[in-house]
Amino acid sequence: MGIEAALPVDGFVTTQLRRVINFARRNSLWPMPFATACCGIELMATACSRYDLARFGAEVMRFSPRQCDLLIVAGRVSIKTMPVLQRIYQQMTEPKWVISMGACASTGGVFDTYAVVQGCDQFIPVDVYVPGCPPRPEQLIEGVMAIQRHIDREGMPPPGGKRMPLGIAIQPTHAPRPQPVGLTLGN
Numbered sequence: 782m783g784i785e786a787a788l789p790v791d792g793f794v795t796t797q798l799r800r801v802i803n804f805a806r807r808n809s810l811w812p813m814p815f816a817t818a819c820c821g822i823e824l825m826a827t828a829c830s831r832y833d834l835a836r837f838g839a840e841v842m843r844f845s846p847r848q849c850d851l852l853i854v855a856g857r858v859s860i861k862t863m864p865v866l867q868r869i870y871q872q873m874t875e876p877k878w879v880i881s882m883g884a885c886a887s888t889g890g891v892f893d894t895y896a897v898v899q900g901c902d903q904f905i906p907v908d909v910y911v912p913g914c915p916p917r918p919e920q921l922i923e924g925v926m927a928i929q930r931h932i933d934r935e936g937m938p939p940p941g942g943k944r945m946p947l948g949i950a951i952q953p954t955h956a957p958r959p960q961p962v963g964l965t966l967g968n
């Protein structure tokens with residue numbers, strides 16, 4: 782698991798409770814997939830063996846919002862579907878995060894019509910925007926890692942879990958990197 786390498790030879794580790802808790806939180810994100818169109822196929826590919834979302838502890842897709850803390854909106858959202866998406870978001874437990882995956886979820890994409898929501902952030906708070914049509918699995922993983930980095934840095938969740946949306950945009954030119962989140966053991 783990599784912990785052995787971080788342990789000093791005498792076997793003692795000192796750290797802060799906040800870091801241990803955030804270490805556990807960031808490595809146990811449970812996604813709620815809201816896949817309405819072709820981006821959903823890339824979302825499925827991200828969980829498959831080639832990209833293996835399980836490496837980041839985020840492979841446990843749940844279809845009950847009460848068990849999820851990471852909503853992934855993958856695909857266009859119609860006006861008729863938006864109340865369902867809002868209901869799912871409201872039913873998820875705090876603290877929770879939202880990834881808008883692909884051009885359609887973030888802007889409506891090529892579907893500039895009266896029937897398609899021109900960006901799901903008009904109705905629910907979005908933390909990470911993943912660009913592309915569709916984004917590659919590496920880009921979605923980069924979005925998940927952006928949330929992991931945030932969890933790692935932040936303090937304990939505020940009472941009630943309320944926080945502002947992060948508004949992070951993954952750049953389409955990003956280079957895939959190994960998981961940049963260290964173990965944060967020690968001071």
Ligand code: SF4
Nearest residue numbers: 819820883885914915
């Ligand atoms: S962004 Fe592209 S791939 Fe994703 S749902 Fe829209 S049209 Fe399909």
